Amino acid sequence: MKKQLLNTKKINQAAGLFQVADADLFSKNWEGAIQKYRQALNINPSNSAGWANFGAALLEVGKAEEAESALESARTLDPKGINVLGNLANLKKQLGDNEAAEKFYRKILKHYPNVARAWHEMARIKRFHPGDPDILELESLHAKSSINDEARMHAAFALGKALEDTRDYDRAFQYIKEANCLKRRTLNFDLKAFRITVDEIIRVFDASYINRFQSCGDNDERPIFVLGMPRSGTTLIEQILASHSSVFGCGEFEGINTIVRESIPKFPKGAALLAPENFKHIGTRYVEQLTKYAGAANRVTDKMPRNYLFIGVILNILPQARIIHCQRSPMDTCFSCYALHFPRGQEFSYNMDELGGYFLLYRQLMEHWHRVAPGRILDIAYEDVIRDTEVKTRELLDFCDLDWDEACLKFHKTKRLVGTASAAQVREPIYSRSVERWRHFEEQLKPLKDLIYS
The missing domain is CATH 1.25.40.10 (Tetratricopeptide repeat domain)
Structure with a gap:
């Protein structure tokens, strides 16, 4: 008993x-x-x-x-x-x-053939060819009246990827658009509220704020922030850097977002109330969290794209940190977001008007950071890395105060976990097939193009 x-x-x-x-x-x-x-x-x-x-x-x-x-x-x-x-x-x-x-x-799929998410995840890592039997299976699944909207969304994203692979671009876009409409119905994104947040960040983190507190933070030199829009090449840049013998790639680390939420109530307005001693405390907390994953590495990359929102915080809590801003053709960036399902976040990307509006606000904020902190941020264009990998890699390493390491050019051979949507791409040598990808859908993307370039 x-x-x-x-x-x-x-x-x-x-x-x-x-x-x-x-x-x-x-x-x-x-x-x-x-x-x-x-x-x-x-x-x-x-x-x-x-x-x-x-x-x-x-x-x-x-x-x-x-x-x-x-x-x-x-x-x-x-x-x-x-x-x-x-x-x-x-x-x-x-x-x-x-x-x-x-x-x-x-x-x-052998045991559960109607699990659309498994089809979707598999579609992201394979190349389809005309007549591929998997496409017929996906079309059959997508047509079933018994599946719910979430399953249909996954099937539609998978078919968009499959048909783009086979160069059936018109049909591919129909499925991509359907998938985005289904996903958008489940989300609550307010572009007007985001615009107010960006305006407030610009108001609080002006040049006088940055200059007043820039000597107050933790002087640890290890952090390297790789940021920008999603799908702008952040994973590629981190993979190049993480191939260096002195660099640990931490991936999309939530540290800054968590610390800002916990230490700066009502961000960004709350940042105006911070005392000088707070900056070092916040910076040290971030470094301690980073060290749990990176150990004693000389440099550590944090490639959370949305950290561009917190550059004003980063400049003051970690004044010796390097900040690398990844850029890519606006249309390639935005279409790459639109064509992809994100497991979490990026709520702005499922509607072309919202996606274009978000991109313009992101660009406005990055222009502000360059004005208030000239020389602190390195812009690196995805297309330039593709065109001349060694030159841009040397520029990256110089900016990070790292010696040359040939392994950085063989980044696709580096054994490490890559948990982003670009995990498959960074296992290949440099290729150019993603440059000007959007032009296959130029007619369908005209509203987005008009918004971005208006």
């Missing part, structure tokens, strides 16, 4: 830990989730969902080997589990093993 009570108590304890860990995972508290999953799985190692979620959390902090071990434990318990197989596919994709990733997606 006592043994039975003890077992019940342990099961309940594990269940509570799993519940807290799941909440931490949902709120992106990766370290908290990892700690709780470890404790819970030590008590109840037969929980397949726990192992799968544990693996997902480990993947978020770059612990690939441990993540794979956890996910394989989950697969042993639940060999057909969608989350288990999906997380294993994601792991392989981030490691650059697209062949293995595709095999896991096909395992899902």
Whole structure:
């Protein structure tokens, strides 16, 4: 009886830990989730969902080997589990093993052929050809009346990618537009509110503010911020830098956004109330968080694109940090956003009017940062990197005070996790097929072009 009570108590304890860990995972508290999953799985190692979620959390902090071990434990318990197989596919994709990733997606589809998200994720890592039987399968799935709007959205994005691969551009755009309309219905994005935020950032972070507090922050020289619009080449630039022997690539790190939210209430207005000593404290907090992932690396990249909103904060909390602004043709940038489904964020990208309006506000803010902090930000154009990779790589390394490293030119061979939509592209040598991509859809994109260039 006592043994039975003890077992019940342990099961309940594990269940509570799993519940807290799941909440931490949902709120992106990766370290908290990892700690709780470890404790819970030590008590109840037969929980397949726990192992799968544990693996997902480990993947978020770059612990690939441990993540794979956890996910394989989950697969042993639940060999057909969608989350288990999906997380294993994601792991392989981030490691650059697209062949293995595709095999896991096909395992899902073998057991659950109507899981449109698996089709969508697989479409992003494979090249389609005319007559590809996968296109027929996708069209059949998309036409089913039994699937919901979310599934139809995933199928439409997948078909857009597939038909663009096969150069059937008119049909590709029809599916891309449908997918965006379906996604936009689920979101709440207010361009007017974003415009007010940008205007307020410009008002608060003027030249006098930047100059007044620029000597107050933490003087750590390690952070390198790689930022700009999504799909502007940030992943490529980080991959080049992270191939250097002295650089650790931290990916899309949430540190700045988290610290601003916690330390500067009512941002951006609240920044006007900060005392000089606050800047060093905030900068040190960021560096401490970064060090948890990067260890003792001499330089660490943070390639969260939307950090362009916080350049005024970065300049003062980390005055020795390098800031690299990635640029790309406005039309290629915007169409690349429009043609892609983002798992989270980027709510502005699913409507062409909102996308164009957002791009103009982003450009306005970047022009402001250059005015108030001349010489502090390096602009690097995606097209220039494609055209003359070595020259632009040397410029990047000089800006970051790094010696030349030949490995930076062989970035596609660098073994590291890449968790963005460009994970597959940075595993290839430099190519130019994405330059002027938008011109295949020039007629359909005329409203966007008119807005951006008006």
